[in-house]
Amino acid sequence: MGPGRKNSSSSTSSYAGSVFSQSSSSSVSTRMSAPDIDVALYVAAGSLPCEFVGYGECEVTFGLEDTDAWIEHVIFDHLHDNLPKKVVCWFCDDYIFEAKRTSERRQNFEDRMYHIREHFLTERRTVNHMRPDYHFNTHLQDAGLISEQSYNAVRRYNEVPQPNWILAHDEIPPHVQARDSRNQRVYHDPHNDERNYRRERHRSGKSRK
Numbered sequence: 001m002g003p004g005r006k007n008s009s010s011s012t013s014s015y016a017g018s019v020f021s022q023s024s025s026s027s028v029s030t031r032m033s034a035p036d037i038d039v040a041l042y043v044a045a046g047s048l049p050c051e052f053v054g055y056g057e058c059e060v061t062f063g064l065e066d067t068d069a070w071i072e073h074v075i076f077d078h079l080h081d082n083l084p085k086k087v088v089c090w091f092c093d094d095y096i097f098e099a100k101r102t103s104e105r106r107q108n109f110e111d112r113m114y115h116i117r118e119h120f121l122t123e124r125r126t127v128n129h130m131r132p133d134y135h136f137n138t139h140l141q142d143a144g145l146i147s148e149q150s151y152n153a154v155r156r157y158n159e160v161p162q163p164n165w166i167l168a169h170d171e172i173p174p175h176v177q178a179r180d181s182r183n184q185r186v187y188h189d190p191h192n193d194e195r196n197y198r199r200e201r202h203r204s205g206k207s208r209k
Contacts (some may be wrong), residue, residue: 048120050126051090051136052078055150064121071113075106084139087112090130091119132157 048070052058058078062070075081083105085096095115099108119125132154141151 026204031163044113049130050074050078051133053127054130054132055146056156064117067114067117070117071110074113075109079145082143082145083109084136085133087139088133088135089119090116090133091123 010011047061047063048067050058050060050070051074061075063192075083083099085102085105085108086096086128088096088152089112097108097112099105099113134155137146137154140146141148
């Protein structure tokens with residue numbers, strides 16, 4: 001299978017977090033939580049995961065020798081033969097796979113999948129290294145194959161781990177938490193308690209005279 005168009009600014013991702021590292025979340029947040037799937041099933045190298053594992057929708061895997069079945073599964077079981085015009089690799093930026101005509105989309109998609117297979121074969125990649133394909137994600141949304149929530153969740157994905165100062169929409173900054181905690185503290189001063197006790201005893205003694 002021939003490669004797609006070479007990307008002039010290519011790089012290979014080595015960031016490992018989880019499937020799409022941060023995937024769909026029910027709340028709008030700067031951070032995204034991992035999808036509700038059993039990631040442990042995919043940790044071992046040497047298997048080909050369905051692309052829709054990143055959407056939390058499919059846990060099917062194929063052996064490296066079952067490449068054609070893997071590709072057919074994605075094309076027919078999920079895309080329903082509605083193939084995107086433009087796609088990229090899950091792991092690197094070396095090539096852009098773009099079909100000039102609709103009739104070329106099948107070959108273009110297969111070329112891209114065989115390219116991805118090479119990463120699994122030669123670099124022992126797993127789904128923990130996968131990045132979302134934003135062209136693929138947009139195609140799924142335009143074709144009505146995924147929900148608006150799933151589409152937006154993938155759009156919010158960030159390959160670079162977020163700094164601590166970037167917070168979720170409902171997260172309280174640490175300095176505010178510390179301030180509120182200080183304001184709510186009740187301090188116990190044994191010396192002050194003793195002085196108050198003596199003062200009260202002195203007053204009660206005077207009242208009895």
